[in-house]
Structure formats: C-alpha cells, structure tokens
Amino acid sequence: MGRIAAASLIGTAIEFFDFYVYGTAAALVLGPLFFPGFSPLAGTLAAFGTFAVGFVARPLGSVLFGHVGDRYGRRPVLFASLLLTGCATVAVGCLPTYATLGIAAPVLLLLLRFLQGLGLGGEWGGAVLLTAEHAPEGRRALWASFPQIGPSVGFLLANGVMLGLTAGLSDAEFRSWGWRVPFWAAGLLAAGGLLLRSSLAETPQFEELSASGRRAGAPLTEVVRDHWRLVLLTAGALAVGYAVFYAVSTWALAYGTGRLGLSGPVMLGCVMAAVAVMGAATPFAALLADRWGRRTLCLAGCAGCALWMFPMVALLHTARPALMFLGFLGALLAFITMFAVVSAYLPELYEPRVRCTGAAVGYNLAGVLGGALTPLAATALSEGGSGPPWGVAAYLTLVALVSLGCFALLPETLPARTAAKEPAPA
Known part of the structure; x- marks a missing residue:
C-alpha cells in the first residue's frame, strides 16, 4: 500500500503541477503576452478564459479515460493521462507569443490548455481508484487521501x-523567457512519473470484474441511464471545493498583484504557506472520515466554507501578509475537510463496473461548475469600488450553500460497524 500510495501521490503531484503552472502564469503574465490588444482587465479575463477551457475539457477526459479504466483497467489510465498532460504542458512552454504568431498564438494556447484538461480529467479517476481499490476497508479514506495530497505538492x-x-x-526577463521554465520542467517530471508507475499492478476489484466477464460494455451509457442523479449531486456537492481553492490560488493572486498593488512573491508566499498547511492536514481529515463517516466530514467542510468566505475577503483586502495568510488558511482547511474524503467517498458511491467513469465524471464536472467560472466571476465582481469585494464573498457563499444542499442528499458510505465507533482494523 505504501508503494501504491506513493506512486499515486507523485503522479497526481506531477499532473497538478502542470495544471497549476498554467493558472499562475495566467494570473501573472499570459494576458499581455497572448492578448496584447486588450486592456489589463480584459487581458486577465481572456487569460482566465483559456484557464477555464482546461476545466471544460476535464469531464471529457473523464469520459474518455473512464471508458478505458472501466473496460481495460485502471493502470493504463495512469500512463496515458500523464503522458498527454506532460506533452501539452511542455508545448505551452515552447509556444511563441502573439508578437510572433499573431492570432494563432492564443488559438494554440487554447488548444494546449484543452489537452492539459483532457489528461487531468483521466488522472484523478485512475490514481484514486488504484489506491481505493487496493486499500483495506477500515483505512480506505486514509490511503485514498494520498492522491489528494498530490495537488498540494x-x-x-x-x-x-x-x-x-x-x-x-x-x-x-520573466516576461521574455522566465515564465516558460516551469512548463519545460514538466517534461522531466512526467518522464519520472511514467517510470515510477511502470511497476504498479492492476487493482484486485478490476481483475475480479475482468475474470467474471462483468465489465461494463458502455460505461458512460450505464452511468447516464442508471446514475445520472448521483453524478449531478456529486458535481453540485464538490463545486464549492473548486470555487474556494481557485478563488484563493488564482483570483486572489491576480487581485493582490493588480488591485492591491502587492508584489507577486508576497502573494505567492501567502498562498503557498496556506497550501502547505492544507497538504499536511489532509491525512488527518481522512482519518476522521474513517472514524466518523465520509458524509459527516463533507458536510462540516462545506459549512465551514459558507461561514468563512466573508472573513476571508475582508482579511485579503487588508493587504497585510499575516492576515491574508490567515484568511487563505481558514478557507483551505474547510476545503480539505471535504476533499481529503472524496477520494474514498466517490468510488464507494458507484458500483465497480462503472466506478472509473462515474466518479471521475462527477468530480470533474464539479470543476466546470466551481473552478472554471470562479476566476472569471470573481474578477468581474471585484472590479470597481474601493472597499473589499463583497460580491466575491457573496458568490462563494452561495456556491457553498448549494453544495451543502447536495451533500445533504447524498448517502453515507462508511460501513455501519465503523460508523458505530467500533475499532477499525489496522
């Protein structure tokens, strides 16, 4: 389990490195380089628009790779998704800007971001199922939380x-060539990840399905026909997590460097410190889920998000690093209380024959609802006025309340003996 968890964590870390590098570059530099004829606000919105395309592609990637995972195994998904995302990310780092290619530059940027999202849409389902389906029942949330540490790393x-x-x-120098360096580094990271994953075994549950001939013939058809309500509820429930995370990691970065006049290193330092604490807290939230229930932790985290959005925006607007860190930390701890758990919770909600497709589609559809729209909506809502952007806080609170309602309609999946506070197996 240690080797499997490590391989899943490192793989998701590499994939999300690729994805987050683009988000940070979109907040700091892509607008003037690829959309130079726009105003600063319009350029930022255009850059965030290409950022959003990656989220739109993620459900499509979950459909494509979910079919592979449910028909041919979880293991092939891990290779194909990492290879696609890595190649697309390196290509972004090599892409000439508008000054060289003209309109072809933003068009190609859009295409590469789409391919990034397509690969990431497959990565989460493959990595999570690899650990969740190998993990012992009483510690499933703990082991399945390791892929969820990957995004923090x-x-x-x-x-x-x-x-x-x-x-x-x-x-x-940064605008000329420096911003490209992380995109080039993605190639080396992807090669290392592929090498690490080459020795992983297929999951016992898929091998059992394959041996019994009960694999789904058309996984997406079965999911749409038999589990459509579950997909919509999980997408709505998880939307707040994406909204909160990308409000902190992407919109707040652009707001701090643009509206508040803070330097990029100051804003990045505040966000990174909060994310580091969040990553360290991930397995502890998962342990609580193994003890008290998946749905219970999700409801608590969602409620925490709803209560903390106005304080977070107020603390951000102070432009004082210590207070901004506190605002970001409260939001991310509420976020991880949910997202440390969903890597065990979502697979348990779906039957094994369509699990890779169903769990991944619900998870990545939430990214469209929460992650793709939030930087765009928050940027528009925070424009104008001299006070704190309360419109952003109201928007995030509304998303949290909708997600809270969706979680309330989902069932608990923790076995009754564990939920009844009996000792979990080692």
Whole structure:
C-alpha cells in the first residue's frame, strides 16, 4: 500500500503541477503576452478564459479515460493521462507569443490548455481508484487521501518555481523567457512519473470484474441511464471545493498583484504557506472520515466554507501578509475537510463496473461548475469600488450553500460497524 500510495501521490503531484503552472502564469503574465490588444482587465479575463477551457475539457477526459479504466483497467489510465498532460504542458512552454504568431498564438494556447484538461480529467479517476481499490476497508479514506495530497505538492512545486523566478529575474526577463521554465520542467517530471508507475499492478476489484466477464460494455451509457442523479449531486456537492481553492490560488493572486498593488512573491508566499498547511492536514481529515463517516466530514467542510468566505475577503483586502495568510488558511482547511474524503467517498458511491467513469465524471464536472467560472466571476465582481469585494464573498457563499444542499442528499458510505465507533482494523 505504501508503494501504491506513493506512486499515486507523485503522479497526481506531477499532473497538478502542470495544471497549476498554467493558472499562475495566467494570473501573472499570459494576458499581455497572448492578448496584447486588450486592456489589463480584459487581458486577465481572456487569460482566465483559456484557464477555464482546461476545466471544460476535464469531464471529457473523464469520459474518455473512464471508458478505458472501466473496460481495460485502471493502470493504463495512469500512463496515458500523464503522458498527454506532460506533452501539452511542455508545448505551452515552447509556444511563441502573439508578437510572433499573431492570432494563432492564443488559438494554440487554447488548444494546449484543452489537452492539459483532457489528461487531468483521466488522472484523478485512475490514481484514486488504484489506491481505493487496493486499500483495506477500515483505512480506505486514509490511503485514498494520498492522491489528494498530490495537488498540494503540485501547487507548491509550481508556485515555488514561479516564486523563485519572479524574485530572481527582472520583470523583463520573466516576461521574455522566465515564465516558460516551469512548463519545460514538466517534461522531466512526467518522464519520472511514467517510470515510477511502470511497476504498479492492476487493482484486485478490476481483475475480479475482468475474470467474471462483468465489465461494463458502455460505461458512460450505464452511468447516464442508471446514475445520472448521483453524478449531478456529486458535481453540485464538490463545486464549492473548486470555487474556494481557485478563488484563493488564482483570483486572489491576480487581485493582490493588480488591485492591491502587492508584489507577486508576497502573494505567492501567502498562498503557498496556506497550501502547505492544507497538504499536511489532509491525512488527518481522512482519518476522521474513517472514524466518523465520509458524509459527516463533507458536510462540516462545506459549512465551514459558507461561514468563512466573508472573513476571508475582508482579511485579503487588508493587504497585510499575516492576515491574508490567515484568511487563505481558514478557507483551505474547510476545503480539505471535504476533499481529503472524496477520494474514498466517490468510488464507494458507484458500483465497480462503472466506478472509473462515474466518479471521475462527477468530480470533474464539479470543476466546470466551481473552478472554471470562479476566476472569471470573481474578477468581474471585484472590479470597481474601493472597499473589499463583497460580491466575491457573496458568490462563494452561495456556491457553498448549494453544495451543502447536495451533500445533504447524498448517502453515507462508511460501513455501519465503523460508523458505530467500533475499532477499525489496522
């Protein structure tokens, strides 16, 4: 289990490194380089628009790779998704800007971002099922939480590189070539991830399905026909997690450097410190889920998000690093209380024959609802006025309340003996 969990964590860290590098670059530099004829606000919105395309592609990737995972095994998904995302990310780093290619530059940027999202849409389902289906029942949430640490590690790697580059290079150097370095580094990381995953075994549950001839012939058809309500509820429930995370990691970065006049290293430092604490807290939230229930932790995290959005925005607007860190930390701890659990919760909600498709589609559809729209909506809502952007806080609170209602309609999946506080097996 240790080797399987490590391979899943490292793989998701690499995939999310690729994804987050783009988000940080969109907030800091892609607007003027690929949309130079736009105003600063319009350029940022256009860059966030290409950012959103990655989220639109993720459900499509979950359909494509979910079919592979349910028909041919979880293991092939891990290779194909990592290879696709890595190649697309390296290509972004090699892409000439508008000054060289004209309109072809933003069009190609859009295409590569779509391919990034397509690969990431398959990665989550493959990595989570690899650990969840190998894990012992009484510790499933704990072991399945390791892929959920990967996004924190990927974020810290991506933004650590960006922080070093913005601090060590002049603005002209960063805009000329420095921003490309993390995208090039993705190629080396992907190669290492592929090598690590080459020795992993297929999951016992899929081998059992394959031996019994009960694999789904058309997984997406079965999911749409038999589990459509579950897909919609999980997408609505998880939307708040995406909204909160990308409000902190992407919109707040652009708001702090643009509206508040803070430096990129200061904003990146505040967000990275909060993400580091969040990553460390992930397995502890999963342990609570193994003890008290998946749905219970999800409801608590969702309620925490609803209560913390106005304080977070107020603390951000102070422009004081310590207070901004506190605002970000409260939001991300509420977020991870949910998302440390969903890697065990979602697979348990679906039957094994369509699990890869169903869980991944619900998870990534939430990304469209929460992650794709939030930087765009928050940027528009925070424009104008001199006070804190309360419209952003109201928007995030509304999303949290909708997600809370969706979680309330989902069942608990923790076995009764564990939920009844009997000792879980070691």
